[in-house]
Amino acid sequence: VRITKIRAGRKTPGLAAQHLESFKLVRDLTSxxxxxxxxxxxEVTFEPKKTKQGSFxxxxxxxxxxxxxxQAALMPLAFAGGTSEVEMRGGTDVDFSxxxxxxxxxxxPTIGRMGVKVTAACLHRGFFPTGGGLVNLYVDGLAGSLxxxxxxxxxxxxxxxxxxxxTPPSGWLDEExxxxxxxxxxxxxxxxxxxxxxxxxKVQVRCEAEQMPEGQKVFKAACDILVEMSGGGVFHASGGPLDGPKGRGSLYDVWGAAAEKALAxxxxxxxxxxxxDEHLL
Structure with missing residues (x-):
């Protein structure tokens, strides 16, 4: 496979660091x-061989x-013939993704209904511009077809x-x-x-304190809303991450603004x- 004119016409054309990491991961998955x-x-030339399971x-x-x-690596992981683990660093909540x-x-959950068993654990959130997020991804390879x-x-x-x-610097949320x-x-x-x-x-609302990488004191807040339908579909929207409250401001107000942003x-x-959801199509 040869891909040319990558991001042509952009202010900074060509592969960015995250695109390169995606290529390298799929390269390792497919030998x-x-x-x-x-x-x-x-321009990139990619010649895959045999898909393999493992730790990446x-x-x-x-x-x-x-x-x-x-998303770039999901199908190779699904057809790797066994369980694979990927330790992934970067941004967990960034614009335009x-x-x-x-x-x-x-x-x-949606691809799980197609037989692809995936588990993801977010150990650290990562925001623009510093990143630092950490996600562990586990994928069980399919025994047959989707x-x-x-x-x-x-x-x-x-x-x-x-x-x-x-992500309060204290690590704790205000009970009120x-x-x-x-x-x-x-x-x-x-x-x-x-x-x-x-x-x-049924309505469920829960509040969680998330961890940042050691040495990062970035106070952000967000609200993610998921809607399940009787037809089997789901819809999702995210508001944030927004800056945490300053001075006498409250996290309640920031979460309210984030929820408003998600609701529209x-x-x-x-x-x-x-x-x-249109992003699942």
């Missing part, structure tokens, strides 16, 4: 020969999106799940912020997302009548 494997390269690692040493590297929670809560699934009817909302996370968020978000999300006239969906595209998708 491939790879030419043009350097940052800035506008990636580290672009930037905030390059871990989730995009996962799927956040970690989309991968864990929407993508992985199982087809059909998700072609929207149905009604059956479950709404919101996860509000933050957590209590207010869990109490106030449930009726609010129900009002915003439930289908009128349909059975009342989520409601727009649900309004279309689509059967599942």
């Amino acid at each position: 491939a020969s790879l030419q043009g494997d350097k940052v800035g390269s506008c 690692s990636t580290n672009p040493k930037t905030a390059g999106a871990i989730t995009l590297t996962v 799927p956040p970690f929670d989309f991968m864990q809560r929407a993508l992985i 199982k087809p699934i059909v998700i072609d009817k929207r149905g009604h909302v059956t479950k709404i799940e919101a996860v509000c996370y933050a 912020d957590v209590a207010r968020t869990e109490e106030d978000f449930e009726p609010w999300l129900l009002e915003e997302l439930a289908d009128k006239g349909a059975p009342k969906p 595209p989520l409601k727009a998708q649900l309004k279309t009548g689509a059967a599942l």
